Amino acid sequence: MGALHAGHLALLRRARHENDRVLVSIFVNPTQFGPHEDFKRYPRPWARDLHLLAQAGADAVFNPIAAELYPASTGGVRASVLAQPMLSQGLCGRYRPGHFDGVCTVLAKLFNVVGSCRAYFGEKDFQQLRVIEAMVSELCFPIEVRPCATVRETAGLAMSSRNAHLSTRERQAALVLWQALLGAGLLAQQGERRVAQIKKKIRQVFKSEPLLKLQYCEVCSEDDLQPLAIVPTKAPYARMFVAGFVGQTRLIDNLRLL
Numbered sequence: 001m002g003a004l005h006a007g008h009l010a011l012l013r014r015a016r017h018e019n020d021r022v023l024v025s026i027f028v029n030p031t032q033f034g035p036h037e038d039f040k041r042y043p044r045p046w047a048r049d050l051h052l053l054a055q056a057g058a059d060a061v062f063n064p065i066a067a068e069l070y071p072a073s074t075g076g077v078r079a080s081v082l083a084q085p086m087l088s089q090g091l092c093g094r095y096r097p098g099h100f101d102g103v104c105t106v107l108a109k110l111f112n113v114v115g116s117c118r119a120y121f122g123e124k125d126f127q128q129l130r131v132i133e134a135m136v137s138e139l140c141f142p143i144e145v146r147p148c149a150t151v152r153e154t155a156g157l158a159m160s161s162r163n164a165h166l167s168t169r170e171r172q173a174a175l176v177l178w179q180a181l182l183g184a185g186l187l188a189q190q191g192e193r194r195v196a197q198i199k200k201k202i203r204q205v206f207k208s209e210p211l212l213k214l215q216y217c218e219v220c221s222e223d224d225l226q227p228l229a230i231v232p233t234k235a236p237y238a239r240m241f242v243a244g245f246v247g248q249t250r251l252i253d254n255l256r257l258l
Contacts, residue, residue: 001026001027001028001029001043001045001047001161002026002027002028002043002045002161003040003042003043003044003045003048003049003161003164004048004049004052004053004150004161005151005159005161005163005252006158006159007122007124007150007151007158007159007160008122008159009052010122010148010151011120011121011122011148012024012053012056012057012058013056013057013122014097014120014146014148015118015120015146016056016057018146019118021059021060022057022058022059022060022063023058023059023060023062023114023117024053024058024060024061024062024064025061025062025064025110026049026061026062026063027062027063027064027069027106027110028044028047029069029102029106030041030066030070030102031035031077031080031098031101031102031105031106032097032098032100032102032103032106033099033102034097034098034099037096037211037227038162038248038250041165042161042162043161043162043164043165046063061109063111064201068181069106069109070191075156077105080102080105081101081104081105081107081108081135081139082101082104083101083103083104083131083134084131084134084135084138085101085133086101086224086225086226087100087130087131087224087225088100088101088126088127088131089135090127090218090220090225090226090227091127091216091218091220091225091241091243092127092243092252093127094216095140095216095243096216098162099155100127100128100131103128103131103132104131104132104135107132108139108141109133109137111136111141111143115142115203116142116143117143117144117145117206118141118143118144118145118146119132119145119146120146120148121142121145121146121147121148122147122148122149122150122151123147123148123160123254124149124150124151124159124160124252124253124254125252126222126239126241126254127225127241129145129147130225132145133145145163150253150254152178155175155178156175156178156179156182157171157174157175157178158177158178158251158252158253160251161253162249162250162251163231163249165211165244165247165248165249166247166249168255169211169249170211170246170247170249173209173210173212173246174212174246174249174251176206176208176209177212177242177244177251177253178253179205180202180205180206180217180242181240181242181253181254181255182255183201183202183205184198184202184219184240184255184257185205185240185255185256185257185258187201187202187258188231188238188257188258192231193230193231194229194231195227195228195229195230195231196229197219198219198231198240198257199217202217202240203217206244211246211247212246213242213244213245213246214242214243214244215243215244215245215250216242217240217241217242218240218241218242218244219231219238219239219240219241220238220239220241221237221238221239222235222236222237222238222239222256223235223236224236227241231257231258232258233258237256237257237258238256238257238258239254239255239256240254240255240257241253242254243250243252
């Protein structure tokens, strides 16, 4: 959705390495925002984004206006793609109803515009990645989804366009998300397999930061995103997912526990 950072450019570089042509879409999709979310304040530095993409070697940039993907003459969205419920209704989907339907709808449109291709998505939005993989499989899109590892700032904060909204103090507070994930991973590596105990200890980390309002902290299977009671030691592995607000900015992150 634009406001490009090093994470986006890492996707582009990998695509550049693996393909003859690289097309980048930039579109702040209105159908994946709820009525009280940050659609209007979402950063849109178009000139800067275009400069970064040119430097990184994009062959073309598709930057449609909303009416091109959602024709105004229809009076709204007449047809949409519904996300797979098992994958989309937990975690972020519990707090953002309709969000993943909006993601699937706009991606179906973009995939149809582009045709057969490889598509690159970051693991920071791991739930979104699983939802997209399921849609591509179920609807037989000629698309090969390529997951890419989360890119982090030096201190560990996951790269996000929304990080631009953080003050210096809020950025420091946001690091607690990463510190909590590392703590959970360490507990699992030390032999703690009980999810309830891991979450109990990790919630204390969140409570140490007054600027952070935790929305959820869950441990789920990487395969189907269903909650786990015990951390498995083989695939499908467990992944901890966290989301919270630092000031008015909502941030998410995740980490495989073993």
